[in-house]
Amino acid sequence: MNAKEIERIVSSLDKIPTLPAIYSKLGKLLQSPDATIAAVSNIISEDQVIAAKVLKFVNSAFYGFPQRVGSLQRAIVILGFNTIKNLVFATSVFDMFRGMDTGGAFDKKNFWKHCIGSAVASRVLAEAADLRNPDEVFTGGLLHDIGKLVVAVHYPDKYSAVVNEVQHTGTPMVESERKIFGYDHCQVGSALAAQWRFPADTAQMIGAHHLADGAVPARKDIAAVHMGNILSMALGLGSGGEKKLATVNAKAWELLGLSLSSLELVMDKIVKLYGENTEILEM
Amino acid sequence: MGILNINDLKEGMTLAADVKNKHGIPDADVEGADRDQLHQEEMKTVSPEVIAVIEKELNEIFPPVDGNELMSEIYRIVKKLKIRQVVES
Numbered sequence: 475m476n477a478k479e480i481e482r483i484v485s486s487l488d489k490i491p492t493l494p495a496i497y498s499k500l501g502k503l504l505q506s507p508d509a510t511i512a513a514v515s516n517i518i519s520e521d522q523v524i525a526a527k528v529l530k531f532v533n534s535a536f537y538g539f540p541q542r543v544g545s546l547q548r549a550i551v552i553l554g555f556n557t558i559k560n561l562v563f564a565t566s567v568f569d570m571f572r573g574m575d576t577g578g579a580f581d582k583k584n585f586w587k588h589c590i591g592s593a594v595a596s597r598v599l600a601e602a603a604d605l606r607n608p609d610e611v612f613t614g615g616l617l618h619d620i621g622k623l624v625v626a627v628h629y630p631d632k633y634s635a636v637v638n639e640v641q642h643t644g645t646p647m648v649e650s651e652r653k654i655f656g657y658d659h660c661q662v663g664s665a666l667a668a669q670w671r672f673p674a675d676t677a678q679m680i681g682a683h684h685l686a687d688g689a690v691p692a693r694k695d696i697a698a699v700h701m702g703n704i705l706s707m708a709l710g711l712g713s714g715g716e717k718k719l720a721t722v723n724a725k726a727w728e729l730l731g732l733s734l735s736s737l738e739l740v741m742d743k744i745v746k747l748y749g750e751n752t753e754i755l756e757m
Numbered sequence: 758m759g760i761l762n763i764n765d766l767k768e769g770m771t772l773a774a775d776v777k778n779k780h781g782i783p784d785a786d787v788e789g790a791d792r793d794q795l796h797q798e799e800m801k802t803v804s805p806e807v808i809a810v811i812e813k814e815l816n817e818i819f820p821p822v823d824g825n826e827l828m829s830e831i832y833r834i835v836k837k838l839k840i841r842q843v844v845e846s
């Protein structure tokens with residue numbers, strides 16, 4: 475199926491929530507010349523739940539600031555507009571999906587853990603590889619499998635067939651999805667990203683995270699999410715429903731430019747940050 | 758000489774340089790110890806049956822890693838972390 479057909483299918487799904495108003499307002503403001511620290515802070519403050527989460531996140535071990543960041547304005551000064559927008563984005567998308575019922579064989583609880591684990595792993599890889607946008611990579615990791623959830627919510631029985639086949643045979647999920655649905659969760663994820671007007675980079679991290687053997691990742695952030703997904707599963711941080719680990723794409727590893735000897739520190743850090751932050755992320 | 762996690766420091770090792778903190782992870786440069794050696798040390802504290810169970814679990818989810826340096830290293834690290842979890846539990 476081509477991208478247009480997938481987009482048509484996704485736009486016809488009736489249980490897809492609209493992004494909260496605060497996100498589009500923030501997006502508009504940041505594109506205008508009126509984007510001041512006070513204006514951005516005012517918009518975020520309209521949603522107290524999101525405001526509280528942004529502050530918690532800023533004060534988490536991901537940033538490791540020596541002193542507590544007490545106000546949104548201060549958080550914006552420290553992190554910058556883009557990172558703040560990303561944090562608002564990640565927390566609101568995450569929230570929208572939490573209430574959705576998947577039913578069937580899809581294990582939602584482990585799925586969320588897998589999303590968080592992959593987000594943390596992708597971010598740690600991005601930092602280790604000196605990428606300029608670790609928070610965007612975090613968001614990409616958080617949402618990389620969002621297509622699975624969307625399909626499972628709309629077709630619980632059919633998606634149970636995918637989950638069961640994968641568990642019994644070890645077939646990769648994308649293959650089973652293509653067989654049973656005619657499309658896979660990467661295609662659905664990137665169509666959804668387009669519908670929501672996600673940043674193009676995020677949409678590509680979602681759409682390309684399963685780099686087939688020999689495929690060349692277009693950018694380092696895609697490579698980080700690809701590998702973050704595999705590392706989180708190897709480390710047993712939740713489960714996206716896959717039975718077997720995929721092999722890390724050799725080109726992705728090469729592109730990240732990390733050394734084999736640095737991998738142990740990277741993986742230790744993933745485990746540590748995941749342990750310290752699941753509570754913040756799951757709230 | 759090898760870079761070790763601070764948790765791996767054992768009595769009798771000699772520090773080659775000051776303990777430093779890189780990316781928030783405490784490191785220490787230790788003379789005469791490399792990771793594999795340390796891994797062997799850790800393995801000795803766990804019974805072979807337990808290691809066999811851990812290996813079986815890992816072999817169920819890992820693809821064959823032979824000939825793939827990166828996947829072999831991921832396997833080694835995950836195995837080490839699992840052994841450590843058992844030791845600490």
Ligand SMILES: [Fe+2]
Binds near residue numbers: 618619659683684714
């Ligand atoms: Fe996936």
Ligand SMILES: [Fe+2]
Binds near residue numbers: 588619703714
């Ligand atoms: Fe995944």
